[in-house]
Amino acid sequence: MEKILRKRPTFADYLEGIKRHDKIITAQAITLVESQLPADIDLAEKIIEAILPLTGNSIRIGITGPPGVGKSTFIESFGEFLTHAGKKIAVLAIDPSSTLTKGSILGDKTRMENLSRNANAFIRPSATGNTLGGVTNATKETILLCEAAGFDVILIETVGVGQSEVAVRDMVDFFLLLVMAGAGDELQGIKKGIMEMADGIVVTKADGDNVKRAQHAKLDLQNALHLFNTPPSQWLPRVVTSSAITNLGIEDIWKMIEQYADVTKQNDFFSINRQQQDISWFHSSMQRMIKKEIVDGIASAEKIKELEEKIMAKEISASAACNLIVKMIKQRFAKI
Amino acid sequence: MEKILRKRPTFADYLEGIKRHDKIITAQAITLVESQLPADIDLAEKIIEAILPLTGNSIRIGITGPPGVGKSTFIESFGEFLTHAGKKIAVLAIDPSSTLTKGSILGDKTRMENLSRNANAFIRPSATGNTLGGVTNATKETILLCEAAGFDVILIETVGVGQSEVAVRDMVDFFLLLVMAGAGDELQGIKKGIMEMADGIVVTKADGDNVKRAQHAKLDLQNALHLFNTPPSQWLPRVVTSSAITNLGIEDIWKMIEQYADVTKQNDFFSINRQQQDISWFHSSMQRMIKKEIVDGIASAEKIKELEEKIMAKEISASAACNLIVKMIKQRFAKI
Structure with a gap:
């Protein structure tokens, strides 16, 4: 079991490989943009800059939903449908726990067994990051790399820890919320605020x-959605029932996204x-x-902690604590 | 019509006046915390620090709703009810447009005619600020000053421009959303996301x-609220119909807030x-x-604008533009 040391690709290797839609090189480029090493960061930036003109020709779809709703199963069915329809798809799974378990790459591939063997599908768990619930700079750059590598549909799966949904919402075109009907006629497990971000809602396990x-859940959700104003997109969110067993709704969901x-x-x-997403990012x-x-x-974690405790003890106001830190920083600047 | 020049109060004057629950001194202290002058900022900080132990003994209520819903009329009725019940109330009106119109102080007092003549009520429009839709550091300090000056109930009114609601939500105990039934059975004018922040919803003009x-609107809203998870407060938001003409619901709203x-x-x-609000602030x-x-x-508005345009023209990625600014700033630090 010898380990083969691959030669590191050069800038030209990366560029040419991505343009040729090579999955292995694309995966290596993603590893590069995820790297924290200064040399890697510089090379990654050069690559992103070079491929920028090739980006933008995909539809970016965020997919979220509570644990147990059947996200992987849905993505497997949806992905199969899309590749049969001639699309090349990339699945990026944001898993904030992956730094702990270290097992998510294998995990995701096992979860989406058929899709992982599909030549027109590319599955990539995000290996990094505790910021924003697992969403990092790298996620945004990974989308760009996948677009340059010829993927038509990019699915970004989040696990529903709140912050990651907001971050993913701000990098996708369409945000899909998966829910399931609960024990009664209520929907269990929808986090406050998540429903309002959805462009489409899928009620899973409708079999x-x-x-x-x-x-029932579909009707409830439709009524709830009616209460809100028309969003800036002018798109009125829709609700679809779906089953991964009968394939109910899978085509409708894609039609909805195309519309x-x-x-x-x-x-x-x-x-x-x-454009606004890029500027605000x-x-x-x-x-x-x-x-x-x-x-x-400049301000150590201890100093911040100390101020936090003073705020909680009402020894200092939050604004005064903030001014104190800003003053410390300005003093450093004044010395130049 | 001579203008009388009042002697500026000293630190001791402010402190003693606030402790004595003097409305005029309190108003002057608020003007001080709103000031941008370095000398005023230092004095304001000293005052806030001194009065901090006197703060916290109020209920802070955020009130929002679309234009025309009847916020002032509601606050007038609600305020009259509260003062009759022996409460001292402060009304802080956040009006991002007030820097333009300059007329809002008069405007607010005219809007709430009875309340403005009520000895146990204090009406204060925020005169400043374009940040966060009119919500500034001063708003938070103003709440503290009002608490130290003996007000039991603090009502913070926002005008419904989105960002200000979120900022106000993060400084109040209870967030009240005012809506009115629309032409059909739908509710008009509820901004996405606002409903989810509400601890209570009032359907106005129920007469x-x-x-x-x-x-009808009340039932619709109750059904919609049922869809969501129990929030961390364990409080399930309620819907009340109300009329400023018949005083319907006014007492129920106060009971709800007390509960x-x-x-x-x-x-x-x-x-x-x-505590969490203070730390996150x-x-x-x-x-x-x-x-x-x-x-x-360090990075001029022009430099930022230039990078924004490059991002939109796909000449640079958002992350690379960010790295560029951070490098500029780090270079300044490196010179120390």
Whole structure:
């Protein structure tokens, strides 16, 4: 069992491999954008810059739902349908726990057994990150790499820990929420705020004894959705019942997403939304990185902790504590 | 019409006046915390620090709703009810447009005519701020000053521009959403996400021809609220119909808020929530101020704009643009 040391690809290797839609090189490029090593970061940036003109020609779909709702099973059915329809699909699974379990790559491939053997599908769990519930800079760059590598549909799966949904919502075109009908006629496990982000809702497991319950849930959800204003996309979210066993709803879900793309491309929301997503990502990652690089560099975790305790003990107001840190930082600047 | 120049109060004057529950001194202290002058900022911080032990003994209620829903009329009725019940109330109106119109102080007092003449009520429009839809550091400090000045109930009114609701939600104990029944049986004008933040919903104008419609709306809203998980407060949001003409619901709304306080004080959510609000305010205002002081100091608005345009033209990725700014800032630090 000798380990074969592969030669590291060069910038040209990466570029040419991605353009040729080579899955192995694309996977290596993703590993590179996930790397924290300074040399890797520079090379990754050069690659992203070079492939940027090749990006944008996909539909980016966020998929979320509570544990047990059947996300992997749904993605397997949906992915099979899409590849049969001639699409090349990439599945990016955001799993904040993967840094702990280390087993998620194998896990995901096992979870989506058929899809992982499908030549037109590419499954990639995010290996990194505790920020934003597992969503990192790398996730955004990975989408770009997959687009440049010729994938038409990019599915981004999140596990439903709240923060990751918001972060994923801000990098996709269409956000799909999976729910299942509960024991009564209520829907269990929908986090506050998540439903409002959805462009489409799928009631899963609408088969066997569960069909009626799922249809009830669909009506409830439709009524709830009616209460809200028309969003800026002008798209009114829809509810579809679906079954991975009977394949009920799978085609309808894709039709819904295609219609969404039609509507929002016609009214320009599609491209405006992507531009706004990029701009707000720029600003939010700037704030995050500056906090990390500067505040954490000057004000130690202990100092912050100490101030937090003073705030809780009402010895200092939150604003005064903030001013104190800002003053410390400004003093460092003043010395230049 | 001579203008009388009042002597500026000293630190001791402020402190003694607030402790004596003097409305004029309290109003002057609020003006001080709203000031941007360095000398005022220092004095304001000293005052806030001194009064901190006197704060916390109020219930902080956020009130929002779409234009035309009858927020002022509701606050007038609700405020009259509360003062009759022996409460001292402060009304803080967040109006992001007030810097433009300059007329909102007069405007608010005219809007709430009876309340403004009530000795146990204090009406204060926020005069400042474009950040977070009119919500600033000053809003948080103003709440503290009002508490120290003996107000039992603090009502914070926002105008429904989205960002201000989230900011206000994060500084109150109870968040009340006002809606009205629309032309059909749908509710018009509820912004996505706002409903999910509400601890209570009031359907206004439930009088005359509108009673049936309001009751329908109440049922619709109750059904929609049932879909969501129990929030961390363990409090299940309720819907009340109300009329400022017949005073229908006014007492029920106060009872609901008292029950909320009972429940959340018993399960400790009340105090834990306030502590968490302070800590997250500390962190978010740190990020905001550092962005303002440091990024804007080094990376000019033009540089940011230039990068934004490059991002939109796909000449650079959002992450690379962010890295560029962070590098600029780190270089300044490296020179020390």
